[in-house]
Amino acid sequence: MKYYFAPLEGVTGYIYRNAYQSFFGQIDKYFMPFISPTKNKGFTARELNDVLPEHNQGLTVVPQILTNNSEYFIGTVNELTKFGYDEINLNLGCPSGTVVAKHKGSGFLAQREQLDRFLKEIFSNTSTKISIKTRIGKDSPNEFYELIEMFNKYPLEELIIHPRIQTDFYKNKPNMDVFKDALALSKNPVCYNGDIFNAKDYRELEEMHPSLGAVMLGRGLIANPALIGEIKNNHAIDKEVIKAFHDAVYVGYQEILSGDRNVLFKMKEFWFYMIHMFANGDKHVKKIRKTDRLNDYEAIISSLFQDLDIEETLLRGF
Ligand SMILES: Cc1cc2nc3c(=O)[nH]c(=O)nc-3n(C[C@H](O)[C@H](O)[C@H](O)COP(=O)(O)O)c2cc1C
Numbered sequence: 001m002k003y004y005f006a007p008l009e010g011v012t013g014y015i016y017r018n019a020y021q022s023f024f025g026q027i028d029k030y031f032m033p034f035i036s037p038t039k040n041k042g043f044t045a046r047e048l049n050d051v052l053p054e055h056n057q058g059l060t061v062v063p064q065i066l067t068n069n070s071e072y073f074i075g076t077v078n079e080l081t082k083f084g085y086d087e088i089n090l091n092l093g094c095p096s097g098t099v100v101a102k103h104k105g106s107g108f109l110a111q112r113e114q115l116d117r118f119l120k121e122i123f124s125n126t127s128t129k130i131s132i133k134t135r136i137g138k139d140s141p142n143e144f145y146e147l148i149e150m151f152n153k154y155p156l157e158e159l160i161i162h163p164r165i166q167t168d169f170y171k172n173k174p175n176m177d178v179f180k181d182a183l184a185l186s187k188n189p190v191c192y193n194g195d196i197f198n199a200k201d202y203r204e205l206e207e208m209h210p211s212l213g214a215v216m217l218g219r220g221l222i223a224n225p226a227l228i229g230e231i232k233n234n235h236a237i238d239k240e241v242i243k244a245f246h247d248a249v250y251v252g253y254q255e256i257l258s259g260d261r262n263v264l265f266k267m268k269e270f271w272f273y274m275i276h277m278f279a280n281g282d283k284h285v286k287k288i289r290k291t292d293r294l295n296d297y298e299a300i301i302s303s304l305f306q307d308l309d310i311e312e313t314l315l316r317g318f
Pocket residue numbers: 006007008009010032033034064091093094133162193194195196216217218219220
């Protein structure tokens with residue numbers, strides 16, 4: 001099985017990624033949060049810092065593009081090729097209202113003629129490997145059966161499927177019936193993504209689909225960075241390692257961001273997920289949410305690691 005780290009805009013940037021790799025590793029590919037190209041615009045500072053090779057030493061990383069404009073896609077691929085990237089991922093999954101209103105992300109799934117034309121153009125005009133990360137439809141899971149016929153026309157490096165529709169956002173359960181059909185129907189290699197929060201979820205997936213070759217983990221891995229170690233070797237979570245990992249992320253953000261608030265904004269997002277690992281973490285997380293000074297934050301964190309125990313059974317999704 002190959003293990004991929006899902007892109008989470010705002011969380012899994014290069015600071016997080018590098019710290020994760022130093023303490024946990026075992027990731028076959030890190031997918032980067034999306035780049036959103038527009039006319040005459042180069043990369044934003046965030047996008048550039050994320051893709052710079054010096055910020056990704058020793059990692060296998062795949063940049064992702066969110067667009068419905070083939071010219072922008074091809075232009076961005078050409079820029080990314082100069083940095084040495086040989087696989088680019090297309091985002092057909094983003095459910096956000098503003099993205100969908102512009103017929104991008106999972107909004108593009110409803111525009112099937114345009115999407116087919118787009119795919120034809122990008123596959124004829126690029127030489128990098130292209131993978132797709134998709135939902136199973138915009139308004140109905142039945143859309144998937146037309147979509148898979150379209151995807152089958154192109155030589156995808158991989159088809160990563162999050163088996164929800166756009167209107168689910170992250171509610172409801174992944175549609176495992178459609179995912180099963182996807183595995184049977186896809187001519188391209190398939191990767192599963194969605195709601196793997198603990199080793200039990202993973203085992204169930206593996207039992208259901210023994211032929212599956214790749215799984216992508218997002219929120220579950222951020223909530224429990226040691227999850228892949230547990231899945232592979234039954235390793236228990238080590239609080240000391242989690243603390244050292246936290247410190248590396250925290251120091252990394254302090255090095256690139258100015259002002260307590262900006263650093264804390266990032267750490268609050270980090271704790272939104274990681275607090276699920278600790279029993280009775282409510283009080284601490286409330287304090288983290290309220291603090292706007294690094295000194296106070298550090299005191300809360302040291303009491304959190306001293307007072308709270310890690311409880312894997314808590315990781316049931318959120
Ligand atoms: C805050 C947030 C940001 C995300 N950003 C991206 C993104 O930039 N690109 C993308 O393809 N998916 C993005 N996703 C979706 C995740 O990559 C993943 O598909 C989703 O969380 C389901 O997998 P999981 O249940 O393992 O978390 C985002 C999800 C969340 C919650």
